[in-house]
Amino acid sequence: MPDALPFPPLPWEAPITERPLPKDAGTRLLRDLPAADDATLLGWAAAGDRRAFDQLAGRHLPVLYRVALRITGQPAEAEEVVQEAMLRLWRHAARFDPGRAQLGTWLYRITANLAIDRMRRPAAHLLDGAQNPEDPAPDPEARLVERQRQTLLAAALAELPPRQRAALALSYDQGLSGAEAAAALSVSPRALEGLLRRARQFLFVRLRGASS
Amino acid sequence: MKPGRFIRLLDTHGADPARWPEAERAAALALLERSAEMRAAHDAAAALDAALRDSLPEPDPAALARMRGRLARAMAREPLPRAEPALLRWLRPFAPFGAGALVTLMLCGVWLSRPGIPEPDEFLGAPRLMAMMEARP
Numbered sequence: 001m002p003d004a005l006p007f008p009p010l011p012w013e014a015p016i017t018e019r020p021l022p023k024d025a026g027t028r029l030l031r032d033l034p035a036a037d038d039a040t041l042l043g044w045a046a047a048g049d050r051r052a053f054d055q056l057a058g059r060h061l062p063v064l065y066r067v068a069l070r071i072t073g074q075p076a077e078a079e080e081v082v083q084e085a086m087l088r089l090w091r092h093a094a095r096f097d098p099g100r101a102q103l104g105t106w107l108y109r110i111t112a113n114l115a116i117d118r119m120r121r122p123a124a125h126l127l128d129g130a131q132n133p134e135d136p137a138p139d140p141e142a143r144l145v146e147r148q149r150q151t152l153l154a155a156a157l158a159e160l161p162p163r164q165r166a167a168l169a170l171s172y173d174q175g176l177s178g179a180e181a182a183a184a185l186s187v188s189p190r191a192l193e194g195l196l197r198r199a200r201q202f203l204f205v206r207l208r209g210a211s212s
Numbered sequence: 213m214k215p216g217r218f219i220r221l222l223d224t225h226g227a228d229p230a231r232w233p234e235a236e237r238a239a240a241l242a243l244l245e246r247s248a249e250m251r252a253a254h255d256a257a258a259a260l261d262a263a264l265r266d267s268l269p270e271p272d273p274a275a276l277a278r279m280r281g282r283l284a285r286a287m288a289r290e291p292l293p294r295a296e297p298a299l300l301r302w303l304r305p306f307a308p309f310g311a312g313a314l315v316t317l318m319l320c321g322v323w324l325s326r327p328g329i330p331e332p333d334e335f336l337g338a339p340r341l342m343a344m345m346e347a348r349p
Contacts, residue, residue, distance in 0.1 A: 046295070048293070053287065054287075061280060062270075065271045065275075065276065066268060069268065069271075070268055079275065079282075086283050093293040094294055146266075153267050157267070172261070172264055172265075173265075173268055193224045196224050196225070200226070200257075200260065203264075204223075204257075207260065207263070
């Protein structure tokens with residue numbers, strides 16, 4: 001049996017250590033990823049640099065996760081939403097034009113829309129108390145009151161329509177301006193104000209009604 | 213500023229004056245200063261803000277690390293990003309939302325404006341056929 005094949009192996013048959021490196025492999029390894037801004041990282045990712053995209057993901061995951069968690073109320077759903085949003089960014093990285101849209105706004109929009117779509121599915125309406133964290137109050141009585149208040153709020157939030165939760169997430173949790181939040185939700189600033197107002201009035205009435 | 217407008221401001225933007233529209237901020241703060249009723253409404257809005265803020269936990273670092281790892285594995289199965297063809301990239305700014313519907317509408321208009329289908333008699337040539345039959349000896 002001959003030691004070597006009479007023809008060279010196909011690229012995917014070669015051991016990983018013997019596969020050809022990308023043409024710019026040397027420069028890729030020298031890139032200062034933490035210092036690069038989002039547009040630069042996205043440009044490198046568009047050229048196939050997965051490390052640059054991983055750096056970008058590390059920056060945006062926490063914020064997007066909070067948006068998704070506010071809308072879905074379920075950590076597992078929020079994780080899936082964020083992963084799907086980032087995968088869409090990877091697929092469209094080469095087509096993304098920073099001159100036409102801001103990356104942050106684009107990601108907020110995709111994440112919010114994915115989360116809203118998930119909440120519209122029939123079996124996805126039960127919030128599991130993910131928005132009810134441990135209360136740091138040291139006094140047991142104060143802790144109990146705080147926990148009750150958070151439970152009430154979680155129940156009231158669960159009753160809000162997903163779009164109103166998305167408006168709360170972007171405007172209050174993330175502190176986006178009215179124009180930015182409206183752009184992320186594809187509504188007018190006036191419509192966004194309506195969403196916020198209805199959400200707050202509903203929450204206010206529910207909390208006040210429960211406490212009285 | 214009237215109290216009703218101030219309440220609406222609180223309902224929309226919350227209790228933080230930094231989030232109020234700049235054009236109305238000074239008037240709203242002045243009203244807040246002189247009205248005890250508005251101060252009570254402001255306190256209630258601030259309590260709701262605080263409750264909302266406390267209701268959303270900071271993401272767990274372990275969960276974030278897990279998400280990042282899962283994303284990296286999912287990305288490894290994806291092909292590399294592909295650039296948009298130059299022609300499409302050039303045409304995209306000229307294709308706003310609704311362009312497809314507009315083109316379809318125009319095509320329908322062109323199709324409907326074509327000459328109508330000929331009458332069945334004319335189409336089948338029946339009068340000509342009958343004339344030929346009558347002319348036969």
